[in-house]
Amino acid sequence: MKKLFKRENYLKKIRGFYDDVDMIKVITGVRRCGKSSLMELISDELTSRGIEKENIIFIHLDKRPYKSIKTSDQLEKIIDEKTLRLNGIKYLFIDEIQNVTGFEEVINAYREEGEYSIFITGSNSYLLSGDLATKLTGRYIEFEMTTLSFEEYLGMKKFYEKEISLDKDEEFINYILEGGFPLTLKYDSFDDKRLYVDSVIDEIYEKDIRKNNKIRKKELFKKIQTYIINNFGATTSVESICKYLKKKGDNVSKNTVYNYLNILESAKIISKCERFDMKSKRSLSGEEKYYLSDLSFYFAKNTDNRINYGPVLENVIYNYLKSKGYKISIGKIGKFEVDFIIRNNMNDYAYIQVARTIDNDNYDENGKNITEEREYRSLENISDGYSKYLLTMDKLLQKRSGIKHLNILDMMINNEELL
Numbered sequence: 001m002k003k004l005f006k007r008e009n010y011l012k013k014i015r016g017f018y019d020d021v022d023m024i025k026v027i028t029g030v031r032r033c034g035k036s037s038l039m040e041l042i043s044d045e046l047t048s049r050g051i052e053k054e055n056i057i058f059i060h061l062d063k064r065p066y067k068s069i070k071t072s073d074q075l076e077k078i079i080d081e082k083t084l085r086l087n088g089i090k091y092l093f094i095d096e097i098q099n100v101t102g103f104e105e106v107i108n109a110y111r112e113e114g115e116y117s118i119f120i121t122g123s124n125s126y127l128l129s130g131d132l133a134t135k136l137t138g139r140y141i142e143f144e145m146t147t148l149s150f151e152e153y154l155g156m157k158k159f160y161e162k163e164i165s166l167d168k169d170e171e172f173i174n175y176i177l178e179g180g181f182p183l184t185l186k187y188d189s190f191d192d193k194r195l196y197v198d199s200v201i202d203e204i205y206e207k208d209i210r211k212n213n214k215i216r217k218k219e220l221f222k223k224i225q226t227y228i229i230n231n232f233g234a235t236t237s238v239e240s241i242c243k244y245l246k247k248k249g250d251n252v253s254k255n256t257v258y259n260y261l262n263i264l265e266s267a268k269i270i271s272k273c274e275r276f277d278m279k280s281k282r283s284l285s286g287e288e289k290y291y292l293s294d295l296s297f298y299f300a301k302n303t304d305n306r307i308n309y310g311p312v313l314e315n316v317i318y319n320y321l322k323s324k325g326y327k328i329s330i331g332k333i334g335k336f337e338v339d340f341i342i343r344n345n346m347n348d349y350a351y352i353q354v355a356r357t358i359d360n361d362n363y364d365e366n367g368k369n370i371t372e373e374r375e376y377r378s379l380e381n382i383s384d385g386y387s388k389y390l391l392t393m394d395k396l397l398q399k400r401s402g403i404k405h406l407n408i409l410d411m412m413i414n415n416e417e418l419l
Helices: 006-018 033-048 072-084 102-110 131-136 148-161 166-177 180-186 190-210 218-230 240-247 254-265 296-301 307-322 370-380 408-413
Strands: 024-028 056-060 090-095 116-121 142-145 270-276 282-292 327-333 338-344 347-354 387-392 404-407
Touching: 024 033, 024 072, 024 102, 033 056, 033 090, 033 116, 056 072, 056 254, 072 090, 072 102, 090 102, 090 327, 090 338, 090 408, 102 116, 102 131, 102 270, 148 166, 148 180, 148 408, 166 190, 166 296, 166 408, 180 190, 190 254, 190 296, 218 240, 218 254, 240 254, 254 270, 270 307, 282 327, 296 327, 296 408, 307 338, 307 347, 307 408, 338 370, 370 387
Parallel strands: 024 116, 024 142, 056 090, 090 116, 270 327, 347 387, 387 404
Antiparallel strands: 270 282, 327 338, 338 347
C-alpha cells in the first residue's frame, strides 16, 4: 500500500461530512492537483476508525477495469454488484464521474436511499454546472482543491526526503518556478518538472476542454489561452483581448472571447477575481483580474525565468486565500484600490495589500518612504472596523495605524488564518 502525503488542510474541511448520507461530497480542482489521493486519504481515515474495508467502494472511471463505464446503467450495475450484501453505511468514492452520461440521477438515487456516503471528483467545474446544479440543489457540498500551498510544498519535499534549503527565500523561488503540482516533487531535474507541467496542460486540453466543448478554432483558443496566462494578475477585459487579437490579424467577437475565457475558468486553469466597489457595494464587470491555478503554467510556457514579483506575489497570495475557502475580490475605494477583500462564511471581512517590500530607499523630499505611503494609503482610507493586512517579503515589520504587517513566507509556512 503506497504511503500518501497528508493534505490536512482539506481533510479537516471534509471530516465532519464523512458519515453524512444526505449530502454528496463533490471534490473539484484542476487536473493533477491531488483529488484522487485525497479520497484515498479519506478512505484510510475511515479504515483507521474501524470501518470495514468491504464498505469502502472505489470506482476510478479513468482506470481499469472501470474506464469502459460510460452510461448511468453501467454505473448503477457496478455499484449494485459491489454493495449487494453489505450492511451499514456504504462509503462510495467515484473518481472522474463526469465520464458517465447522466450520472446525476444515479448518484441522487443512491443518496436518497440513506445508506450511502458519497464522494465524487471531477477535474473541472462542469461537475457543478447544468444538470448537477439543478438536479442536486441543496444536496451536495463542494470542496475545491488547489495545488500545493508553500507550506504543503515544503512538507511534501520532506515527505519524499528531498533536500530542503535552509534559506526559505530560495525554497520560495523554487516553489514559484516549479509550481505546486504534487507529482513535480518526485522529479529531481528541473527540465523533467517542466515537461511534466507541459503534459498536464496538454491533458487538460484533451480531457477537460476539447472533450467537453466544441472548439471550432483551436489556434484562436490557444492564442487566448496564451494571452491570459502571460497577463495573469493584470486588469483584463474582453474588449482589451479583442483589440490585442485584432492587432495580430484576428477579428474575434466579444462573445467568442467571453466563451473561451469561461472554458479556461471551467477547466480551472485560471480563476477570475472580480472588482468590488466598496461605496456602491457592487461588483464592477469588465474590470476583472485572472490568476493562474498554478504559476508553473506561466513558467512552463515561457523560457524566461525572471520573476515579476508584483503579479507573482499576488497570484501566490490569491491561491493561498482560496485554499482557505475565503471569498475573494479586488477592492475599489474611490480612486484607491486594495489588492484583496476576503470574506468567510460568517460574513467577516478583511482587507489585504500585497507588495514585495516597503523597506527600501525610495524617499521623497520630505523624508517619507514613497512605497510605504502608497501601500498603506489604500488601507488607511478604509474607515470600518474590519482587519487590515499588509503582506510583504520584509524581515523587519512595520507597525502603523493598527494594520497588521506580516511576512508572506512566515504567514504561509505557519498556515495562518486571516479571518
